[in-house]
Amino acid sequence: MDILNPKVTVLMPVYNCELYIKEAIDSILNQTFTDFEFLIIDDASTDKTVSIVKEYNDCRIELIEKPVNTGYTNSLNYGLKVAKGEYIARMDGDDISLPNRFEKQIAFLDANPEVVLCGTAVKVIDSDRVIRYPEFNDYIKLEFLSQNCIVHPSVMIRKSILDFYSISYDTNKEPAEDYNLWVKLLNYGNLYNIQEVLLYYRVHSSQVSQKRFNLQVESSIETQLELLDFIHNGKDESLSSLLNKIFRNNKYSYKDIMFFNQLKKDLLLANKSEFFEPNGFEKYLIQTEYKIINSYFIKRDNFNPNIFFQFIACKHKLMSKMSFRTQMKIFLKSILFWNVKKT
Numbered sequence: 001m002d003i004l005n006p007k008v009t010v011l012m013p014v015y016n017c018e019l020y021i022k023e024a025i026d027s028i029l030n031q032t033f034t035d036f037e038f039l040i041i042d043d044a045s046t047d048k049t050v051s052i053v054k055e056y057n058d059c060r061i062e063l064i065e066k067p068v069n070t071g072y073t074n075s076l077n078y079g080l081k082v083a084k085g086e087y088i089a090r091m092d093g094d095d096i097s098l099p100n101r102f103e104k105q106i107a108f109l110d111a112n113p114e115v116v117l118c119g120t121a122v123k124v125i126d127s128d129r130v131i132r133y134p135e136f137n138d139y140i141k142l143e144f145l146s147q148n149c150i151v152h153p154s155v156m157i158r159k160s161i162l163d164f165y166s167i168s169y170d171t172n173k174e175p176a177e178d179y180n181l182w183v184k185l186l187n188y189g190n191l192y193n194i195q196e197v198l199l200y201y202r203v204h205s206s207q208v209s210q211k212r213f214n215l216q217v218e219s220s221i222e223t224q225l226e227l228l229d230f231i232h233n234g235k236d237e238s239l240s241s242l243l244n245k246i247f248r249n250n251k252y253s254y255k256d257i258m259f260f261n262q263l264k265k266d267l268l269l270a271n272k273s274e275f276f277e278p279n280g281f282e283k284y285l286i287q288t289e290y291k292i293i294n295s296y297f298i299k300r301d302n303f304n305p306n307i308f309f310q311f312i313a314c315k316h317k318l319m320s321k322m323s324f325r326t327q328m329k330i331f332l333k334s335i336l337f338w339n340v341k342k343t
Helices: 021-029 049-054 072-082 101-111 137-144 159-164 177-185 210-228 237-248 254-273 278-298 305-315 324-335
Strands: 008-014 036-042 061-065 087-090 115-124 156-158 190-201
Touching: 008 021, 008 072, 021 036, 021 049, 036 049, 036 072, 049 061, 072 177, 087 101, 087 159, 101 115, 101 156, 101 190, 115 177, 137 177, 137 190, 137 210, 137 278, 156 159, 177 210, 210 237, 237 254, 237 278, 254 278, 254 305, 278 305, 278 324, 305 324
Parallel strands: 008 036, 008 087, 036 061, 115 190
Antiparallel strands: 087 156, 115 156
C-alpha cells in the first residue's frame, strides 16, 4: 500500500456510534481490497466512540477529532477536501460492508471510466429486506424524479470529478445532501447501482423529528426541480408549488390540473434531447397526471355539478384515461351533490 497515494479513501463521519462502530471498522479492515486510507471524522462525540477507534493499531486509520460539533455534512466536505484516494468510498459508523465490496466497486469503476459514481444493493440489518434500486443511469434518472435511489453509505465516487469541477455536498440541502450531490454528478458522467448486496444497512427504530422530516422534504423538492431544470430551463413558483403538493400528497385544485396539462407538453417537448429515457419519462408524466386528477375528481370530500363540467372540459387533454364506470361515478356524485360524512 502507498500511504501517500492510496487507491481508495474510505470516508466515515461518526457521532456517538459506540454501539456499532467496532463492527463498521472491522468490516472495512477486513476488505479483500487493502489499498486504502480510512478517514474517521468524529463530530465531538460524547460517548465512547473515540476511545473505541483509538484501540485500533492500523496505519490505514486516520482519526480526525473535531473539537466542536459542526454537523454531518461539514464532516463529509472536510473529508472530501483531505482525501488522497482516486476513489471515495462512503461508509457510516453503524453499517457493515461485505468483504468484497471495494474489490467489486473498484473493478467496475476501473472498467467503466464514464461512470462517476457506483452504489450497491443493500440488506437491512436484522431483517430480510433487500433494497435494490435501478441499475443503469437512464433508469436512475427517472427514479430521481420521485425519490433518491442511491444508498449513501454504499457509494464509491470518482474523486477526480469532484476536484476538477469543485463539487461538494451542499450544507443547505441536509438531510438530503446526498440526493442533491447525485443530481449534480449527472452533469459529468453516469451513475450505476451494482445489483449485488455489498452493504448491510442499519435502520434505526427511533423516529425522525418532524422538523428534520420537513427539511428533508423541502431539500428533495429543490433537488427534483434542479433535475427537471436539465430540460426545463428556469424554475417558477407554480412548478415549485405543484411539486410540493405532489411530494406531500396534498389536495389539488382545478388550476393545478390546467397547469400540469401545459407543463407536461412543455416537458415532453423539452425532452427531445432524450436526457430522460422517452418512454419512461412519458410514463412518469402519465402517473403524475393520474395522481393529480384522481385526487381532484375521485378522492374529493364533496361534489357539485361544476366538478363534472370541469372533468368534461379537460377530459380530452389527459394522457391518463379513466374507465367509463369511473366517469359515471363522477357524474352521479356531482349531480347529487355527494359529500363525505364526517364522523
